[in-house]
């Protein structure tokens with residue numbers, strides 16, 4: 001395995017992905033898709049509904065294999081589930097029969113940590129995400145925002161080098177969502193991980209990312225890439241009122257509108 005820090009965290013090279021349904025119908029989700037994500041970068045992906053955003057994440061995780069082209073993680077071809085990759089999806093992956101600590105400790109245990117050490121790590125992360133006092137609570141006793149905090153602790157406790165997020169905050173109310181975005185930026189800044197963050201919310205994409213990749217309608221190709229030159233640390237929601245932010249939002253919205261046939 002290469003340790004060359006110049007190697008991109010993720011590299012998709014001329015990737016296409018075709019699905020064949022049970023009735024023999026073919027759907028081309030991605031076509032000639034090429035993009036790299038540099039190490040430590042926060043990359044957001046936006047695009048019309050159904051264009052292939054989640055498919056892109058599945059290719060990086062190894063859940064799907066490209067029909068043509070190659071997908072590499074840290075310079076190596078993707079081959080099955082990679083323990084260096086962490087995920088946060090829209091739906092929480094919290095076991096309802098386990099309390100908060102045991103949910104967070106599950107990852108380190110699975111990775112071979114001693115039970116006492118796994119619990120210690122879980123406790124530290126539960127505190128870190130602001131859930132001190134809720135260690136023995138179960139999923140149904142937590143709010144949506146608290147469950148999302150558990151998801152972040154479950155992910156970051158494993159020190160992922162790559163973090164894939166698929167609309168992680170879309171089910172939250174606006175206020176909780178803003179708080180969670182702030183929280184995520186702080187965790188990411190401390191972790192040094194590379195992030196691919198899929199969202200329908202282009203303002204969320206601009207507020208969080210170093211780079212916003214705008215995809216075309218299906219089959220998805222890269223339509224445009226925006227380097228987001230807003231200083232860090234960024235604080236929500238203030239960053240959204242900056243002139244530069246508004247200019248990015250206007251431009252990306254125009255790109256998306258053209259592809260959604262509204263232009």
Ligand SMILES: Nc1ncnc2c1ncn2[C@@H]1O[C@H](COP(=O)(O)OP(=O)(O)OP(=O)(O)O)[C@@H](O)[C@H]1O
Nearest residue numbers: 019020021027029048049050051052053054055056
């Ligand atoms: N396993 C599958 N079998 C057949 N078709 C699939 C499969 N997975 C995805 N697709 C199709 O591929 C296309 C891209 O799906 P994908 O979920 O990647 O889009 P998306 O951009 O994430 O969508 P959304 O914005 O609605 O979340 C869609 O037309 C979808 O129906």
